């Protein structure tokens with residue numbers, strides 16, 4: 001869940017009891033606050049292991065190569081339209097930086113609770129950054145996720161609260177800075193090809209994500225899902241869509257857990273080694289007038305192995321608004337499938353709806 005979310009909601013601190021639960025994995029009985037069997041049963045079936053399906057794979061090197069660019073761009077476009085998700089290979093992000101980010105995340109979560117709580121969520125108001133449990137709303141209200149996470153603003157640089165960036169491991173802050181810059185570069189590269197696919201100018205799409213507006217930026221979520229002997233009873237993250245523009249997820253290990261909802265069923269992502277998982281957020285869905293889909297997803301813990309991920313969210317807006325690109329409407333406002341709304345109002349609405357278990361995007365539909 002993106003960091004901006006928590007502006008309107010408080011989050012829970014991780015208690016000693018939860019930390020013990022997370023570190024042992026020999027729990028005989030899972031405490032009631034984590035049990036969500038009903039919610040899980042109501043949410044739809046998971047496709048079986050044997051069922052063949054393929055989450056689209058997009059190759060950045062092929063996007064960049066004039067020989068293959070057109071066909072790979074079409075693949076990128078259909079992934080964003082049909083799945084709202086794809087795995088990205090040959091992405092060009094510095095492998096050493098990725099490796100250090102993975103290690104830093106894993107090292108942070110392996111620290112004793114006391115050290116992690118040095119940057120605990122303060123709760124309430126805009127003090128949303130730091131370490132703790134996710135907020136769970138809607139049908140999850142009052143329940144706790146089988147996960148611990150860190151949320152931080154990473155861009156613009158002047159918007160960072162570096163005192164909340166882990167000081168342990170000591171290399172963490174430098175690594176996150178480099179990783180954040182790499183992610184900006186990656187988003188820029190990808191957006192150029194999305195613009196070609198959409199038929200909007202590259203400048204307009206890049207401006208929507210990166211022009212000087214102070215409200216735009218980048219945030220990150222670092223998640224640790226401890227193993228759980230009863231994965232059918234708990235959730236790592238309840239179903240949600242991402243409320244910003246574009247999300248890029250890095251697996252720090254090869255444990256699966258992310259599931260995508262499609263046609264009423266949950267499709268487990270089988271992470272490809274070395275690939276990022278990229279998905280369309282609600283704002284990009286509106287900017288593209290519904291052409292690109294922001295799709296519901298969730299995380300279930302693994303029975304045997306822990307899972308650590310690092311997620312980067314890239315924010316977007318057009319002239320302070322969340323609205324379909326005028327270029328896509330051919331000068332005819334009647335073609336807009338969503339009502340325009342101010343960026344701040346959108347963010348507030350998104351988190352209010354998340355808390356209520358509804359989807360704000362639906363209320364913007366014409």
Ligand SMILES: O=C(O)CCC(=O)C(=O)O
Nearest residue numbers: 001002221223258309311
């Ligand atoms: O950790 C994951 O696989 C997904 C995390 C996620 O959906 C989020 O942070 O919004």
Ligand SMILES: [Fe+2]
Nearest residue numbers: 001241242297
């Ligand atoms: Fe998400």
